[in-house]
Amino acid sequence: MADPTVTSHHGIAPRSEPGATVQLTIDGVGVTAPAGQFLIAAAEDAGVFVPRFCYHPRMKPVGMCRMCLVEVSGPRGATLQPACYVPVAEGMEVVTTSEKVRKAQDGVLEFLLVNHPLDCPVCDKGGECPLQDQTLAYGPGESRFVEEKRHWAKPISLSELVLLDRERCIQCGRCVRFAAEIAGEAQIDFLSRGDAVEVNVFEDHAFSSYFSGNTVQICPVGALTAAPYRFTARPWDLDQVESTCTTCAFGCRVAVQSSANRVTRLLGIDTDPVNQSWLCDKGRFAYEAVNSGDRLTEPLLRRSRDGDLEPATWAEALAEVARRLSAVRDAQGPDAIGVIGGARLSNEDAYAWTKLAKGVLGTDNVDAQLGDGLPAELVLGLPRATVDEACRASCVVTLSGDLREELPVLFLRLRGAADAGQTRLVELCHRSGPLSALTAASVVVRPGELAGAVEALVAGPGAAPATLDAGALGAARAALSAAGEGGEGVVVVLGRPSLAEHETVVANAALALAAALPGARFLPALRRGNVMGALEMGMAPGLLPGRVRLEDGGEALAAAWGAVPAARGRDTAGMLRALAAGEMRALVLVGADVLGDFPDRRLAADALGAAELVVAVDTFLSSSSAHADVVLPAAGPHERSGSTTNVESRVTRLGQKLVAPGQSWPDWMVASELAARLGGDLGATSVGELWDEAERLAPSLAGCTRAVLDSDAGRDGVVVPLRRAGVGLPSLRPSRRIDPIATPGIEAVERQGAPPRAGLAERVGGDEAPGAPAGRTAAPPPASVGLPTGFAGPEVAPASPGSLRLVTARRLYDDGALVEASESLTALAGPAVALLHPDELRRAGVAEGGRLRLRSGRGELLVDAVADPGVPPGVVQVPFNLDGGDGSGASALVDAGAAVTDVTVEAP
Amino acid sequence: MSPHLSEETRARAVELLGLYPHPRSALIPICHLAQEQDGWLTPEAMAEIAELVGLSPAEVLGTASFYDMLHTEPVGRYLVSVCTNIACMLRGAYELLGHAEEHLGVRSGGTTADGVFTLEEAECLADCGRAPVCQVNHRFFGDLTESSFDSLVDDLRSGRLDDVVPPHGTLVRVRRRGGLRVDDETVAVERARTAKAMAERAAQSGGAS
Ligand code: SF4
Ligand code: SF4
Ligand code: FES
Ligand code: FES
Numbered sequence A: 001m002a003d004p005t006v007t008s009h010h011g012i013a014p015r016s017e018p019g020a021t022v023q024l025t026i027d028g029v030g031v032t033a034p035a036g037q038f039l040i041a042a043a044e045d046a047g048v049f050v051p052r053f054c055y056h057p058r059m060k061p062v063g064m065c066r067m068c069l070v071e072v073s074g075p076r077g078a079t080l081q082p083a084c085y086v087p088v089a090e091g092m093e094v095v096t097t098s099e100k101v102r103k104a105q106d107g108v109l110e111f112l113l114v115n116h117p118l119d120c121p122v123c124d125k126g127g128e129c130p131l132q133d134q135t136l137a138y139g140p141g142e143s144r145f146v147e148e149k150r151h152w153a154k155p156i157s158l159s160e161l162v163l164l165d166r167e168r169c170i171q172c173g174r175c176v177r178f179a180a181e182i183a184g185e186a187q188i189d190f191l192s193r194g195d196a197v198e199v200n201v202f203e204d205h206a207f208s209s210y211f212s213g214n215t216v217q218i219c220p221v222g223a224l225t226a227a228p229y230r231f232t233a234r235p236w237d238l239d240q241v242e243s244t245c246t247t248c249a250f251g252c253r254v255a256v257q258s259s260a261n262r263v264t265r266l267l268g269i270d271t272d273p274v275n276q277s278w279l280c281d282k283g284r285f286a287y288e289a290v291n292s293g294d295r296l297t298e299p300l301l302r303r304s305r306d307g308d309l310e311p312a313t314w315a316e317a318l319a320e321v322a323r324r325l326s327a328v329r330d331a332q333g334p335d336a337i338g339v340i341g342g343a344r345l346s347n348e349d350a351y352a353w354t355k356l357a358k359g360v361l362g363t364d365n366v367d368a369q370l371g372d373g374l375p376a377e378l379v380l381g382l383p384r385a386t387v388d389e390a391c392r393a394s395c396v397v398t399l400s401g402d403l404r405e406e407l408p409v410l411f412l413r414l415r416g417a418a419d420a421g422q423t424r425l426v427e428l429c430h431r432s433g434p435l436s437a438l439t440a441a442s443v444v445v446r447p448g449e450l451a452g453a454v455e456a457l458v459a460g461p462g463a464a465p466a467t468l469d470a471g472a473l474g475a476a477r478a479a480l481s482a483a484g485e486g487g488e489g490v491v492v493v494l495g496r497p498s499l500a501e502h503e504t505v506v507a508n509a510a511l512a513l514a515a516a517l518p519g520a521r522f523l524p525a526l527r528r529g530n531v532m533g534a535l536e537m538g539m540a541p542g543l544l545p546g547r548v549r550l551e552d553g554g555e556a557l558a559a560a561w562g563a564v565p566a567a568r569g570r571d572t573a574g575m576l577r578a579l580a581a582g583e584m585r586a587l588v589l590v591g592a593d594v595l596g597d598f599p600d601r602r603l604a605a606d607a608l609g610a611a612e613l614v615v616a617v618d619t620f621l622s623s624s625s626a627h628a629d630v631v632l633p634a635a636g637p638h639e640r641s642g643s644t645t646n647v648e649s650r651v652t653r654l655g656q657k658l659v660a661p662g663q664s665w666p667d668w669m670v671a672s673e674l675a676a677r678l679g680g681d682l683g684a685t686s687v688g689e690l691w692d693e694a695e696r697l698a699p700s701l702a703g704c705t706r707a708v709l710d711s712d713a714g715r716d717g718v719v720v721p722l723r724r725a726g727v728g729l730p731s732l733r734p735s736r737r738i739d740p741i742a743t744p745g746i747e748a749v750e751r752q753g754a755p756p757r758a759g760l761a762e763r764v765g766g767d768e769a770p771g772a773p774a775g776r777t778a779a780p781p782p783a784s785v786g787l788p789t790g791f792a793g794p795e796v797a798p799a800s801p802g803s804l805r806l807v808t809a810r811r812l813y814d815d816g817a818l819v820e821a822s823e824s825l826t827a828l829a830g831p832a833v834a835l836l837h838p839d840e841l842r843r844a845g846v847a848e849g850g851r852l853r854l855r856s857g858r859g860e861l862l863v864d865a866v867a868d869p870g871v872p873p874g875v876v877q878v879p880f881n882l883d884g885g886d887g888s889g890a891s892a893l894v895d896a897g898a899a900v901t902d903v904t905v906e907a908p
Numbered sequence B: 001m002s003p004h005l006s007e008e009t010r011a012r013a014v015e016l017l018g019l020y021p022h023p024r025s026a027l028i029p030i031c032h033l034a035q036e037q038d039g040w041l042t043p044e045a046m047a048e049i050a051e052l053v054g055l056s057p058a059e060v061l062g063t064a065s066f067y068d069m070l071h072t073e074p075v076g077r078y079l080v081s082v083c084t085n086i087a088c089m090l091r092g093a094y095e096l097l098g099h100a101e102e103h104l105g106v107r108s109g110g111t112t113a114d115g116v117f118t119l120e121e122a123e124c125l126a127d128c129g130r131a132p133v134c135q136v137n138h139r140f141f142g143d144l145t146e147s148s149f150d151s152l153v154d155d156l157r158s159g160r161l162d163d164v165v166p167p168h169g170t171l172v173r174v175r176r177r178g179g180l181r182v183d184d185e186t187v188a189v190e191r192a193r194t195a196k197a198m199a200e201r202a203a204q205s206g207g208a209s
Helices: A039-045 A099-114 A130-138 A174-182 A213-218 A281-285 A287-291 A314-332 A347-361 A376-381 A387-392 A408-419 A450-459 A470-483 A503-516 A531-536 A550-561 A572-580 A601-610 A667-677 A687-697 A706-710 A744-751 A838-844 B007-018 B023-038 B043-053 B057-066 B086-090 B093-104 B146-158 B184-208
Strands: A021-026 A029-034 A069-072 A079-082 A093-095 A162-164 A188-191 A198-201 A224-226 A239-244 A253-259 A262-268 A300-302 A309-311 A337-341 A395-399 A424-429 A441-444 A490-494 A521-524 A586-590 A613-618 A630-633 A642-645 A650-654 A804-809 A833-836 A851-855 A860-867 A875-879 A902-906 B078-083 B117-122 B134-136 B139-141
Touching: A021 A039, A029 A039, A039 A069, A069 A099, A079 A099, A099 A130, A162 A213, A174 A188, A174 A213, A188 B057, A213 A224, A213 A262, A213 A281, A239 A650, A239 A744, A253 A744, A262 A281, A262 A287, A262 A744, A281 A287, A281 A408, A300 A314, A314 A337, A314 A586, A314 A613, A314 A630, A314 A667, A337 A347, A337 A572, A347 A531, A347 A550, A347 A642, A347 A667, A347 A687, A376 A503, A376 A531, A387 A408, A387 A490, A387 A521, A395 A408, A395 A470, A395 A503, A408 A424, A424 A450, A424 A470, A441 A470, A450 A470, A450 A503, A490 A503, A531 A642, A550 A687, A572 A601, A642 A687, A650 A706, A687 A706, A833 A838, A833 A851, A838 A860, A838 A902, B007 B023, B007 B043, B023 B043, B023 B057, B043 B057, B078 B093, B086 B093, B093 B117, B093 B146, B134 B146
Parallel strands: A021 A093, A337 A586, A395 A424, A395 A490, A424 A441, A490 A521, A586 A613, A613 A630, A804 A875, A833 A860, B078 B117
Antiparallel strands: A021 A029, A069 A079, A069 A093, A162 A224, A188 A198, A239 A253, A253 A262, A300 A309, A300 A630, A642 A650, A804 A902, A833 A875, A851 A860, A851 A902, B078 B134, B134 B139
16 A cells, blocks of 8 residues: 655655655755755755754654754744654744754753663774764763663574674564565564563574575664674775676666775665665675686686696687687588677676677677577567656556566566555566565466467457456456556566477567557566676677577678677577587587576587687676687676676666786686687777777767766666666765665775775876777667567477476576675575465375475486465476485476476476 | 464454554454453464554564563562552552562562563552552452452462453453444445545545645
8 A cells, every 4th residue: 555655766655746845944045945845854965964863765754763863943932843843844944953952952862872882893884873973973972770780691593694682672663664564574572571672583583584684784883783784894994895796687886896806795875866874685685706716717728628627828729719719610610610608797898799790700609698588579669667667656466577686676666666655566477476465466387378468458358268368367357447548658578488389489479568558668578687787788699699580780891890690699598508519519608607507408418518718708607608719817896897788778887896806807818819819900909999999880879978977977887778868867966865774885995085985087097098999980870779579489389288387597696606606695595495276286186295206208307395375276386496305407398399398297 | 374363362453443544543452352261372373463453573572672561571460569669659659669578589570480470660540549559460459458469379370369460461351242243344334434534525625735
């Protein structure tokens, strides 16, 4: 239910008429403020800081701590009122500095300190603590309290990640409000009453929310601390840079803080169009992988066919790669070489690798997606929506996996929009999930029936497959048609609901939606780091940088690059098949673990086994790179500058904070050096130059210059393509004001003299002035790939009797390299279990919790079975890339060549 | 997982849910129901209540632990609450409490080893005219002296007061028959009516502003 007092970023209750303003005075100065704005925000906008603890600009105010008391005029004279809870009103006279206010502040702080342990010297918050700072500025110099303070065990673990010292808690309620209001899972709450009150979990339940780290970020004292950060640093020893999280493709803006060339923590930056200050725990804590001792630090080379990988010099390794790639190219042609991966790269890296593969090597076998995404033409060709547009759309259709698992902060944004009544959600899914309770309709679709479901959704009740819930379908149709004619006001969040269902099934369903709802726009829910940047840069078969099809833009680019591939190449599945069949010989894995991430493990293994040459450019020795003949160590997150692109194609800057370990190189440099040894020349000697060239050649990036990205206007990033010249750029506005108490950790380090800004121009190629790009000749082709009419793929065969349809989807904590190398997260990756309808479990003769053997045409898997009435009969759901206990996961079962994978289940 | 609350308790809980516009409003009455079943709110009961009212278990515990009359720890068969507020204090409540602690062999807040008595200190029980006062399972005993307290304990132990003092958790000794016996259909009708009324009110206030 929509609450009328929901606050927006600027502390405005949306009840008030948009655009209406009121006049008031604050400390005698006339101020115009938006109607409905809370006093504390109006004062801040007017440059008057009112001290506070419980108020957070991204949450509803509660007026709990009383730190923000100010004098407000009223019919009975001036009274003390909480500025965070009182909206501005016409003619209001507000005084924030009177003796009365000062006394109130003094009193509130004295009370807060009554039970505060004052153990600042051993407290993580020391040096960035709003309680310290505000006591110094507004509080009593001395305490009159001589009695015994209350005592609690120090600290207790609320989860693997979050610790709580209840003695330090000032009961501001920020953490419990975040859990209930923003994350929607009230796993923590205030227990007891009076001086016994404490924040805690229920019994032995863990605070297992994927968003728990945010409570640490916003706790205004040292009560909540993060296990990985605890006792590792003092804020005054930290340095920081503003960057973007590339753990998933949502692209949350972060302040990366480091000390002695190690990341010490990540804090979410309040970026209005993206993460609004929140992060997920994986994004927040996966920096441990960056610091990990398991990182690759030197090139490795297999000097004989059956030999081990041995350390080598870059010169030796690069020469070997160049020699063997040339040999394959000379013997079989460029088409025998493929490049898989690219989502780990920055935009500039991706541009360099595309240019190397397509321009120098001459192969179009390039794919940034590992068979777990959607066809690039679809992603780039559909009319696009931004995240903000989705959150304001009348109706949002999610056709994706569980967004909390795949793009956690996008989940938060959509959840918030639905909870505030801004948008109605319609879910097309294989099993209801954490958004379902907030949806207008949750339509559970079985694998293989998506086409029918979409048809029924847009065409009418007659078309509905019998297995669909008619009620849910009706509600979904109602929400769609209420949004507007022909899909106006509809945004489709489009991902892959299951990796056991062929991508063309989803792609064709999306085309059907787009055709029936011409007004609808799409937000791709692809989850891999910078997958969107890689696609923009042309890391997909048949594409060139800037959303240009090979057949449309080949000539223009050939002029700039010297050459482009003659014909469209293969996608990842095609490459793996060709390698396995001996039609291709060499594979370059650019940060791609095909064994772990490609849905069909057997195909990936066959391909790696058959390849004559496998080169891996990676940060870790993954299961796939361990098969490589040459392994080249690459720079990881926070070790490179450049830019990245998120799901809405927002280009943001990456800040470099660390020097990459050992001899690791940024990926573009690897590409550049390889090009030189392959008789080519990438023609760029810095990240900045690469961007300049990409901006000049890629139509979708036109106008998004370094100068724009580095300007104040580009601080939150820029969505490409710029919608019209000049439009689409955020309006120029003064440097963002950061509420110092909202995220104390960022403010404190900034005060130390480490401003978080990082610009491409300052960090890289600082000697060149970022000016207007020179040398643009002819108008580039339009930035649109155009939509195909259909995607040819396998047909859905009827399920054989007695078999179940497999659904497999990503979990946030999986067995991927990132989680495995992040100590604190590893324990959170649970073992895989199979979810089945209780009837199916009974039919298989397996007890709840018992072992279950799943068998498909590709392989088999042993997992524990859990009965789940939310899974429809005829379906079995197994998480992807998570060990079921016998060393393999769902990818042992998936048949990449089939529309859907059917499995039989039995007791082992 | 089989439900912890008895079928009867669950049925009454569902009836209670029907009496409120929001399910969560029934939280405290349902907590009392569960306490009537077990004498205290077991974790299993709280988890089940959470599901019934659409809150998280932590929120149920948060509410339950706020109120003195809801117990989140096991309570003896008899909960003896000795008032120490002003009237009773002036009439020797602290001495009485001290005596009770000695006699029962537990400190205030504790439960006797045999699990029969839990002793606690209470604020004004609204029976000041008979100070000092105590309650046993919410039934009043006034004008207490040390010896009358001892015989009260004897009577409770021997079962002589079984008619007067119900098991701990029971708020309404003779439950009104029928008052809460509402069938599902009536509950649904009532729900719909409330929802409609709310919608109308919302529409009115929306139109007026
Ligand atoms: S733990 Fe921190 S955020 Fe939570 S209530 Fe206490 S002081 Fe506030
Ligand atoms: S949602 Fe994605 S981008 Fe944001 S913090 Fe999590 S992993 Fe990083
Ligand atoms: S009461 Fe206003 S900030 Fe806490
Ligand atoms: S003071 Fe004891 S009952 Fe009122």
